[in-house]
Amino acid sequence: MAKEASNGSQTPASKPPPTPSPLRNSKFFQANMRILITGGAGFIGSHLVDKLMQNEKNEVIVADNYFTGSKDNLQKWIGHPRFELIRHDVTEPLLIEVDRIYHLACPASPIFYKYNPVKTIKTNVIGTLNMLGLAKRVGARILLTSTSEVYGDPLEHPQKEEYWGNVNPIGVRSCYDEGKRVAETLMFDYHRQHGIEIRIARIFNTYGPRMNIDDGRVVSNFIAQALRDEALTVQAPGTQTRSFCYVSDMVDGLVRLMEGEHTGPINIGNPGEFTMMELAETVKELINPSVPINVVENTPDDPRQRKPDITKAKELLGWEPKVKLRDGLPLMEEDFRLRLGVQKK
Ligand SMILES: NC(=O)c1ccc[n+]([C@@H]2O[C@H](COP(=O)([O-])OP(=O)(O)OC[C@H]3O[C@@H](n4cnc5c(N)ncnc54)[C@H](O)[C@@H]3O)[C@@H](O)[C@H]2O)c1
Numbered sequence: 189m190a191k192e193a194s195n196g197s198q199t200p201a202s203k204p205p206p207t208p209s210p211l212r213n214s215k216f217f218q219a220n221m222r223i224l225i226t227g228g229a230g231f232i233g234s235h236l237v238d239k240l241m242q243n244e245k246n247e248v249i250v251a252d253n254y255f256t257g258s259k260d261n262l263q264k265w266i267g268h269p270r271f272e273l274i275r276h277d278v279t280e281p282l283l284i285e286v287d288r289i290y291h292l293a294c295p296a297s298p299i300f301y302k303y304n305p306v307k308t309i310k311t312n313v314i315g316t317l318n319m320l321g322l323a324k325r326v327g328a329r330i331l332l333t334s335t336s337e338v339y340g341d342p343l344e345h346p347q348k349e350e351y352w353g354n355v356n357p358i359g360v361r362s363c364y365d366e367g368k369r370v371a372e373t374l375m376f377d378y379h380r381q382h383g384i385e386i387r388i389a390r391i392f393n394t395y396g397p398r399m400n401i402d403d404g405r406v407v408s409n410f411i412a413q414a415l416r417d418e419a420l421t422v423q424a425p426g427t428q429t430r431s432f433c434y435v436s437d438m439v440d441g442l443v444r445l446m447e448g449e450h451t452g453p454i455n456i457g458n459p460g461e462f463t464m465m466e467l468a469e470t471v472k473e474l475i476n477p478s479v480p481i482n483v484v485e486n487t488p489d490d491p492r493q494r495k496p497d498i499t500k501a502k503e504l505l506g507w508e509p510k511v512k513l514r515d516g517l518p519l520m521e522e523d524f525r526l527r528l529g530v531q532k533k
């Protein structure tokens with residue numbers, strides 16, 4: 189029997205999550221998978237939209253508050269009968285019917301996630317709670333895009349999924365690192381407590397076309413600086429490392445994880461590891477050999493090294509990255525040239 193809630197409304201007794209809607213079996217719906225992408229107007233999200241829209245059986249719904257994303261990234265899909273775009277902040281509940289939720293909504297560039305850290309935490313915690321609530325109500329499978337930042341300034345190298353990390357809980361990056369750690373916890377608690385089907389991807393630095401030009405992340409900074417004939421700003425000491433994954437490899441990994449049998453967390457990233465000085469030298473060589481490289485001040489708590497161990501992704505998802513940094517950078521250069529209006533000399 190339903191219980192009487194204190195405000196007088198009826199609340200259902202505790203029960204297992206519903207199976208997907210019976211409409212799934214009707215003639216019309218059988219051909220479709222309805223997929224929600226939160227943060228789908230952003231960099232990775234918009235590439236994921238492109239990939240999922242290629243399958244004519246998919247309907248794609250994007251919910252985004254446009255904090256760091258833009259309708260421009262989705263221009264080609266606006267008006268398409270299988271596509272819907274909703275201006276929505278995930279810190280508010282969303283009532284729709286879907287089969288899959290790719291939950292990406294969260295500013296990813298350190299400049300943007302530090303801009304309003306309280307909002308970043310709300311997005312990670314309340315936003316993930318809301319999306320898990322939605323998954324529970326409609327019986328959808330949900331994938332969280334977590335981050336290599338859950339490993340903090342890692343004391344193990346390369347990072348395996350079993351490593352618990354070395355994160356400063358009160359630093360300026362904590363709104364993001366700890367926010368994503370709580371989001372992972374919520375995912376597993378909903379899975380254990382309510383039987384929700386979950387997937388967790390731990391994404392390592394990803395780059396490619398459509399990154400915000402002035403978004404502050406290292407690859408977009410260096411390419412924009414090289415094209416504008418400005419000095420490349422290597423933050424000290426320059427020996428810190430990152431591993432850069434091209435965006436088409438990333439979305440391929442995310443879809444495999446979603447449609448595979450494993451909850452994760454699974455690292456998705458390119459194990460090729462570079463110092464920031466090496467990255468600057470590569471950008472200089474490929475894009476503009478006449479720009480200088482300047483070493484500038486760094487920000488607090490910058491991780492000193494990062495490289496994914498992708499054994500799990502290889503074994504469990506049959507996934508590994510295909511695009512090498514030297515091949516991916518020119519593809520991004522082309523997109524930045526178009527957007528900045530800078531011709532090749
Ligand atoms: N790009 C990377 O290197 C990287 C690495 C690790 C993890 N990730 C994760 O992948 C996801 C996508 O990253 P990205 O690089 O595409 O970043 P992005 O900033 O381009 O995209 C994030 C999107 O989320 C939207 N958003 C932010 N807060 C929101 C809110 N409260 N409600 C609704 N929408 C909101 C933004 O407007 C934007 O469209 C993020 O969850 C990020 O943490 C990215």
Ligand SMILES: O=C(O)[C@H]1O[C@H](OP(=O)(O)OP(=O)(O)OC[C@H]2O[C@@H](n3ccc(=O)[nH]c3=O)[C@H](O)[C@@H]2O)[C@H](O)[C@@H](O)[C@@H]1O
Pocket residue numbers: 295296297298335336337338391392393394404405406407409410421422423424428430464486487490491
């Ligand atoms: O992969 C991840 O998990 C995380 O990676 C990045 O975080 P971060 O590695 O700090 O990204 P950048 O801001 O691109 O910085 C990378 C390195 O480049 C350096 N850097 C940055 C900008 C610049 O102009 N010059 C420069 O040398 C930074 O000091 C840092 O060492 C993303 O922005 C996060 O969203 C993501 O979760």
